[in-house]
Structure formats: structure tokens, C-alpha cells
Amino acid sequence: MRKSIAVISSLAIALSVAGCAKKGDVNLPDPTFTVDKATPSWKVDKEKANLSWYINFDWFAQTWGNDVASKYITEDTGVSITYQNGTDDKLNTMLASGDLPDIITIDGSSPLIKEADKFAIPLDELAKKYDPYFLEGAAKPETLKYFTRDDGHIYGYPNFSNTKADYEKGGIYGNQAFMVRKDIYEKIGKPDMTTPEGFLSALEAVRKLNAKDELGKPVIPLGISIFNGGSEPNGVFNRTLADFIGVPVLTDDGKYYDRYTDPDFQKWLKTFVKARQDGLTDKDMITMTKDDKDARLTNGSYFAYFASDVNGETDALSLWANEHPDKVYIAVNGPSSTVGRKTALPGTSIEGWTQTFISKTCKNPRKAMELVTYLVSEYGNNVMDFGREGEPYTIVDGKPVLNKDLLEFKQTDPAGFEKKIGLTTHLWLQDSALLSRQMGLSQFPKALQQAKQWTVQYVVPQFELAGLNVYLSKESARNLEKINQNWSQTVAKILNAKSDAEVDQAMDAFVKYRQNNGYDKLVEEWNKQIEANKKKLQ
Amino acid sequence: MKRTFKEKWMSQWQLQVMVWPSIILLIVFSFIPMFGLITAFQDYSPLTGFFASEFVGLDNFKAFLGDSDFYNVLTNTLAISLLKLLIGFPLEIVLAILINELRAGPFKRVTQTISYLPHFLSWVILGGMIISWLSSSGLVNSLLMSLHLIQEPLPFLTNPNAYWWVATLTDIWKEVGWGTILYLAAMAGIDPSLYEAAKVDGARKLKRIWHITLPGISQIIVLMFVLRVGSVLGSNLEQALVLQSSSNIQRSEVIDLYVYHLGLTQGDFSFATAVGIFSSVVSVILLLLANVLTKRIHNSSIF
Numbered sequence: 141m142r143k144s145i146a147v148i149s150s151l152a153i154a155l156s157v158a159g160c161a162k163k164g165d166v167n168l169p170d171p172t173f174t175v176d177k178a179t180p181s182w183k184v185d186k187e188k189a190n191l192s193w194y195i196n197f198d199w200f201a202q203t204w205g206n207d208v209a210s211k212y213i214t215e216d217t218g219v220s221i222t223y224q225n226g227t228d229d230k231l232n233t234m235l236a237s238g239d240l241p242d243i244i245t246i247d248g249s250s251p252l253i254k255e256a257d258k259f260a261i262p263l264d265e266l267a268k269k270y271d272p273y274f275l276e277g278a279a280k281p282e283t284l285k286y287f288t289r290d291d292g293h294i295y296g297y298p299n300f301s302n303t304k305a306d307y308e309k310g311g312i313y314g315n316q317a318f319m320v321r322k323d324i325y326e327k328i329g330k331p332d333m334t335t336p337e338g339f340l341s342a343l344e345a346v347r348k349l350n351a352k353d354e355l356g357k358p359v360i361p362l363g364i365s366i367f368n369g370g371s372e373p374n375g376v377f378n379r380t381l382a383d384f385i386g387v388p389v390l391t392d393d394g395k396y397y398d399r400y401t402d403p404d405f406q407k408w409l410k411t412f413v414k415a416r417q418d419g420l421t422d423k424d425m426i427t428m429t430k431d432d433k434d435a436r437l438t439n440g441s442y443f444a445y446f447a448s449d450v451n452g453e454t455d456a457l458s459l460w461a462n463e464h465p466d467k468v469y470i471a472v473n474g475p476s477s478t479v480g481r482k483t484a485l486p487g488t489s490i491e492g493w494t495q496t497f498i499s500k501t502c503k504n505p506r507k508a509m510e511l512v513t514y515l516v517s518e519y520g521n522n523v524m525d526f527g528r529e530g531e532p533y534t535i536v537d538g539k540p541v542l543n544k545d546l547l548e549f550k551q552t553d554p555a556g557f558e559k560k561i562g563l564t565t566h567l568w569l570q571d572s573a574l575l576s577r578q579m580g581l582s583q584f585p586k587a588l589q590q591a592k593q594w595t596v597q598y599v600v601p602q603f604e605l606a607g608l609n610v611y612l613s614k615e616s617a618r619n620l621e622k623i624n625q626n627w628s629q630t631v632a633k634i635l636n637a638k639s640d641a642e643v644d645q646a647m648d649a650f651v652k653y654r655q656n657n658g659y660d661k662l663v664e665e666w667n668k669q670i671e672a673n674k675k676k677l678q
Numbered sequence: 679m680k681r682t683f684k685e686k687w688m689s690q691w692q693l694q695v696m697v698w699p700s701i702i703l704l705i706v707f708s709f710i711p712m713f714g715l716i717t718a719f720q721d722y723s724p725l726t727g728f729f730a731s732e733f734v735g736l737d738n739f740k741a742f743l744g745d746s747d748f749y750n751v752l753t754n755t756l757a758i759s760l761l762k763l764l765i766g767f768p769l770e771i772v773l774a775i776l777i778n779e780l781r782a783g784p785f786k787r788v789t790q791t792i793s794y795l796p797h798f799l800s801w802v803i804l805g806g807m808i809i810s811w812l813s814s815s816g817l818v819n820s821l822l823m824s825l826h827l828i829q830e831p832l833p834f835l836t837n838p839n840a841y842w843w844v845a846t847l848t849d850i851w852k853e854v855g856w857g858t859i860l861y862l863a864a865m866a867g868i869d870p871s872l873y874e875a876a877k878v879d880g881a882r883k884l885k886r887i888w889h890i891t892l893p894g895i896s897q898i899i900v901l902m903f904v905l906r907v908g909s910v911l912g913s914n915l916e917q918a919l920v921l922q923s924s925s926n927i928q929r930s931e932v933i934d935l936y937v938y939h940l941g942l943t944q945g946d947f948s949f950a951t952a953v954g955i956f957s958s959v960v961s962v963i964l965l966l967l968a969n970v971l972t973k974r975i976h977n978s979s980i981f
Binding site: 228232233235236250252255258259367368373423424426427428429432614615617618629632633 | 721723724725726727741745746747806809810813814815831835836922923924925927928931939940943944945946949
């Protein structure tokens with residue numbers, strides 16, 4: 141309580157001291173060179189500039205100019221960057237005071253994105269004036285269209301934005317997997333685990349096998365991703381399970397589809413409840429912390445592990461695989477539809493991950509725009525991901541390939557690689573689909589490669605749902621938070637249920653709670669967003 | 679002869695010099711920011727600022743007072759705070775007396791230090807430890823099972839009804855040692871000759887505690903009590919944040935967490951401030967009530 145007041149208070153001071161000299165349009169001076177649609181302006185404009193770039197993540201601790209990648213970028217564009225980083229508190233204070241860094245990167249789901257017109261210069265205006273190549277050659281047309289707002293402007297450009305064209309070209313990987321310990325899986329005869337019956341009997345067979353983990357305790361037949369603090373709340377029960385059994389995200393007429401009440405989803409939910417009642421799952425899965433989960437994985441304590449975030453298991457799975465190469469976790473076909481739907485895993489969407497803005501108080505909007513164009517373009521991406529041709533990489537079969545010693549360095553010591561070489565580290569405008577196509581499986585640590593390969597056949601674009609929660613009204617955003625919280629409670633209740641009737645009862649209570657807390661209005665707002673998305677995606 | 683203000687001020691300038699820095703800090707960091715309370719009545723955004731944000735009257739207050747969940751949250755907050763008050767508050771005094779009765783020496787020092795230790799661990803660390811200890815294969819369950827006190831592990835963390843107790847007892851364990859410091863300081867100020875006199879008169883240990891130690895620290899007890907009552911709505915954000923899991927939300931969602939979830943994470947500062955004002959007002963009322971009450975009963979109060 142006091143803290144929330146304190147946060148606002150600090151905003152108050154910031155504002156009253158700094159005044160409000162942030163309204164009105166920014167005056168953009170004319171460029172001193174002739175701009176050209178076909179040539180990026182950084183090739184012509186040789187002026188140097190020092191710009192500040194704020195990243196709204198406190199874990200980002202890279203320094204510009206210390207690594208190979210940023211040196212190349214500065215040589216090309218003449219722009220040196222001073223990185224700043226922080227969290228929402230710092231960003232809010234800066235926004236309230238109107239004293240902003242030159243370039244700002246914010247998570248694409250932040251509520252502040254809505255008000256970008258108040259702090260950012262439209263990229264389309266900047267591009268027209270200084271660097272039309274941004275619109276004509278550097279940025280992806282589909283992404284530009286999707287990020288054009290109702291007022292006709294583009295304020296932020298995303299990283300990791302995957303378009304339909306990217307999906308067609310291939311090289312997009314999913315991040316969910318149903319993994320089993322290879323040795324045990326083979327010992328019980330590689331059973332089919334795609335049906336509820338097969339799923340339960342395989343887990344039962346594992347228990348009967350009475351295998352021991354590295355600590356000498358019995359192997360737990362089933363574990364799943366942690367419920368709190370992971371990438372997906374409630375383990376796999378928010379979306380991963382539904383994705384695996386192919387529950388659609390839209391109704392036949394293209395409206396929001398309520399996946400939780402889907403009969404097939406309910407059927408599988410009850411299968412997990414049954415597994416739990418039979419003592420086939422980790423007892424602590426609802427409350428487990430990341431450390432507990434990592435300890436289980438690095439001791440081989442699970443037979444099956446249902447992962448909502450494969451990338452997040454890099455450390456634990458690598459450690460296990462290094463020490464026990466014959467007992468590795470491999471991805472197999474897990475829970476599947478009982479009504480003939482196809483598994484549909486989400487890949488990164490067109491909305492990407494973050495958005496980067498050029499602020500209204502930018503010292504040198506021209507150079508900032510040139511840098512953005514550079515980093516967004518394929519050439520810039522190559523420099524950022526691989527360096528310069530001939531030095532850190534060579535072209536093999538038309539694709540850039542990192543020199544062997546560097547690739548080895550990257551795969552064995554990611555942290556050291558990041559610090560010294562810095563390739564793929566300055567990723568705030570990265571085109572991850574391009575990199576993914578170029579590198580293929582070698583971009584992933586060895587322990588994850590098999591699972592990543594498994595996802596390729598199932599990953600599908602679900603762009604209609606992009607940015608679903610970003611533009612909600614305050615009231616609906618609050619109701620959504622409450623409904624999500626109630627869903628968490630409901631999942632916990634369901635997983636501890638003693639009978640199917642208890643499951644149904646908990647579901648009924650959830651549906652009723654939802655109805656009493658503005659669910660209809662929420663769905664209405666979602667449908668509006670889905671409609672708007674569809675228009676932009678045409 | 680009446681002295682002028684200036685003469686009076688000059689005669690105590692040393693004291694004035696000491697007091698003013700704190701007053702200035704208080705004004706800058708506590709009073710000026712109160713202007714920010716205006717956001718509770720606005721649809722505030724840091725980008726539009728205090729002066730341009732639209733006024734929405736009491737909408738933000740209506741939003742949480744009309745929310746059926748809010749009363750559940752209020753109940754949780756009050757229940758946990760009152761449990762802490764009822765159990766933790768007397769326990770601190772008891773522990774202080776016990777430590778005070780120890781003969782000075784290594785044992786006393788070690789005991790004191792050990793009892794302070796958990797206070798210095800942050801809830802983020804401690805929370806992880808407690809979750810591990812209370813898990814189905816954790817320290818507590820393993821111990822109880824090998825003592826054959828229970829057959830099946832107890833679901834401390836997944837049983838929502840256990841949460842109030844888990845929250846209360848872990849918080850008391852963490853803070854009880856630290857809480858004794860003020861009382862011990864007060865006990866150190868009691869004149870030893872009182873004890874000697876009582877001893878000569880044949881008073882035993884319990885009598886001496888009852889008639890000398892407790893009256894000696896009664897002022898501090900009253901002070902601490904009034905302050906505690908004033909903060910019953912101020913719940914422990916860090917603790918709840920760490921110990922909350924989907925299975926105990928129903929009992930673990932306290933006011934601070936509610937504000938955090940529905941206000942701050944949504945960037946909805948207006949809503950957060952409105953709930954903040956509400957609980958501050960209630961806290962002030964409780965504080966005044968506690969003060970009046972102790973005045974009536976004990977004939978002493980803090981103001």
C-alpha cells in the first residue's frame with residue numbers, strides 16, 4: 141500500500157519539477173543528403189552520433205562497444221549506443237517527467253504501448269523524411285501493416301515478429317513438448333501415450349517398473365512445468381494441453397473460442413486428475429519452485445515431463461543429458477485429441493516480443509532512424525547475428541555459417557560468448573525467423589534439438605489472437621486478472637479433486653464466477669481485437 | 679520576562695539544527711507526494727500527468743468496493759494480521775523476558791543472535807526454503823512421518839485452510855527475535871535496586887517479573903500495541919507474493935497483493951491509489967481507537 145503511494149508520489153515530484161514540456165509535435169530538421177528508396181541512408185549519411193537506448197528489462201546488462209557485434213554496427217552506421225535498463229517504475233517516472241532516452245524498447249504486452257503516440261515519433265514519418273528504405277526494403281511488409289495504428293502511423297517496430305511468409309518459408313519452431321526418459325520409455329516397450337487410456341497405462345507401467353532416480357528414490361511417472369513463475373501459469377493447463385489436443389482458438393465463424401469448457405479438454409483434464417488420484421504425478425507440482433523442478437530433472441526423477449517452455453529447461457536438460465547420454469529426455473507424441481483434431485502449437489506471432497520506439501525527445505531522430513533501419517534490415521541482422529563475412533562467418537550453401545570455434549564457444553559457454561562476441565545479443569530489433577532459417581537446429585543446445593525438431597511439424601500461426609490483452613479497457617483488464625486468478629484456483633481444485641463430479645462442480649463454479657465478473661464484456665472486447673487483427677492481416 | 683521567538687530559537691539552536699533535516703525530509707518525501715493522492719479520483723496515466731488526466735469522481739473506489747472479492751481479501755488481511763497480533767505480540771514479550779532472565783554470558787549472546795538471524799533473510803529466500811520444507815517430501819513432513827505422527831504427508835501449502843497459519847507462524851518465527859530488542863532495551867533501563875529490594879522481601883522470580891519487569895516496560899508495550907493495531911491492514915506483500923500458490927489464493931490474497939495484481943501490474947495507478955487511501959483511512963481510525971482504548975484501560979497512551 142505505502143509502496144504504491146510512494147511510486148505515485150515519486151511520479152508527482154518528477155512531474156512537478158520537470159514541468160510538462162512534452163506536448164506538441166516534434167520539429168524534424170531536413171536531411172543534408174538526398175534520401176533514396178533503394179539505399180539505406182546509413183550508407184550515405186556518415187555523421188556520427190551518440191544515442192541512449194533504454195531497455196525495459198532489468199536483466200539486460202550488455203554494454204555497447206565491448207563486443208565484436210556492436211563494434212561492427214557502429215563502424216557501419218556511425219551510431220554509438222549507451223544502454224540503459226530498468227523496470228516499469230523507472231520507465232513510468234521517465235514518461236511522467238517527459239525526459240526520455242533517445243530510443244526505448246518495451247515489452248509488447250505493456251499497457252504503455254497503448255499510449256505510444258504521446259511519447260514516440262511515428263516511424264513512418266521519420267522513414268519518409270530520412271530513410272524511406274525502412275518502409276521499402278528493410279522492414280517486413282506484413283509486420284508494418286500489422287503495426288499500423290488506426291491513425292495511420294507506425295509507432296513501434298517489434299523484434300521476433302514472425303509473418304505468414306516466415307511460416308511458409310519454414311524454420312519456425314515451437315516451444316512446447318511432451319518428453320520422456322528414453323531408457324525407461326524403451327524398457328516399457330515404447331507405448332502409445334496419445335490416448336487417455338494409453339497415457340494412464342504407460343504411467344502405471346512406469347510405476348510397476350520401480351525404477352530409481354539418481355538419489356535412489358522411485359522415479360515419478362509424470363511431472364509438468366511449474367505453476368508459478370514459469371512462462372505459462374498453471375503448468376500446462378492454461379494452453380499447452382489444449383494446444384497438444386488441438387482445441388481450436390477460434391470458433392467456426394472466427395470468434396473467440398472458450399477452450400477451457402471444450403469437452404475434449406475436459407476429458408483430458410479428468411485424465412490428469414485420474415493420474416493424480418492414482419499417485420502417478422508429482423505430488424508437489426502445484427506449489428513447486430523452479431529450483432525443486434530443476435533438481436527433479438537433473439536427477440532424472442521424472443519419467444515423463446510435460447514442458448510448456450522447452451527453452452526454459454536448457455540448463456537442467458543439458459546437465460542431465462551430458463551426464464547420462466543414454467537416458468536423455470526425448471520428445472514423443474503426447475496427449476492428443478480424442479475427436480480427431482490435429483496438434484497445433486503456437487510459434488512466435490506477428491506481434492513479436494518487444495517494441496522499439498524513437499522518443500519525442502530524441503537528440504538525433506535521423507541517426508536513430510538510420511540505426512533502426514539498419515538493425516531491421518537483412519544486412520543488419522546478418523551483422524548482428526554473425527558479424528562480417530569472412531571474419532566470424534562464411535557463406536555455405538547461401539546461408540551464413542558461424543566459424544566452428546565460435547559456434548562451439550556459443551553452444552558450450554553462452555554467457556561468455558554473449559559478453560565477448562555479442563553476436564545475437566543486441567536482439568531488440570532482431571528478425572528471429574531469418575536467424576532461425578539460417579541456423580536451423582544448430583541454434584539450439586544439443587539437449588533440446590530433438591524436441592525442437594519434433595515441434596516443427598505442428599507449429600502453426602495464430603495471428604488472430606495477437607495482442608489480445610494489450611488494448612483492453614482498464615475494467616476488463618482488471619476482470620481478466622481476476623478471472624485468471626480464479627482459473628488458477630480452479631485448476632488447483634480440479635487437480636486435487638477426488639471424483640469427476642468434483643471436477644464438474646469446480647468448473648461450474650468457475651463459469652459462474654466468470655459470468656459475475658464481466659466475462660461477456662471481456663469476450664466482446666477480445667472479439668473486437670480479433671476483428672481488427674483480421675483486417676490488418678488480410 | 680517573555681522572550682521573543684528569535685531569542686528562544688537561538689537559545690536552542692543546537693537542537694533546532696538536529697531536528698530540521700528530518701522535518702525537511704518528511705516534507706519532501708511524505709507531505710509533498712500526498713498531492714499524488716489526486717490520482718485516485720482520476721483516470722491517471724503518467725503520460726497525461728496530474729493536470730490533464732480526466733477526473734472520474736469516485737469510480738475507482740466504486741470499482742473495488744463493488745468487487746465481491748475485495749471483502750474476501752479484507753477478511754484474509756485482517757485474519758492474518760490479528761493472528762499475528764494475538765500470538766506474535768505476546769510471544770515477543772515472553773521471549774524478551776526469558777532472554778532477560780538469562781545470566782549474561784556466551785549462552786545468552788548466542789541465543790539472542792540466533793533469534794535475530796531469520797529477520798535478516800529476505801522473504802524471497804526464506805519463502806523458497808519454506809516451500810521446500812513444507813512440501814510433501816520436505817523436512818517437516820519427513821520428520822513427522824519418521825516419528826510416526828502421521829501416515830500421509832500433510833498438504834501444508836496446497837490446503838487453503840492452512841495458509842493463514844502458515845503465514846502467521848512463519849512470520850512470527852522470522853520476526854519474534856527481532857521484536858524483542860525494544861523490550862530488552864526497556865528492561866535494561868529498570869533500576870536493579872528494585873529487584874534487589876524485592877529479593878530481600880522474599881519475592882520469587884515470577885513475582886519479580888510480574889511486579890517489576892512488566893510494569894517497567896508497560897509504556898513500551900502500549901506503544902507497540904497501538905502501532906501494531908494501526909497496521910493491521912498493512913499486510914506482508916513479500917511474504918504473500920512468495921507463499922501464494924494457485925491452490926491457496928482464496929486465503930492468501932491480501933490487500934497489498936490485490937493492489938499489486940489488479941492495479942500496479944496493469945499500470946492502473948488510480949485504482950491502486952484508491953485502495954491505498956481506503957486502507958490508510960481505516961488504519962488511522964484503528965490507530966486512534968487503540969490509543970483511546972489503552973488510555974481508558976491502562977491510563978497511558980502515545981498521544
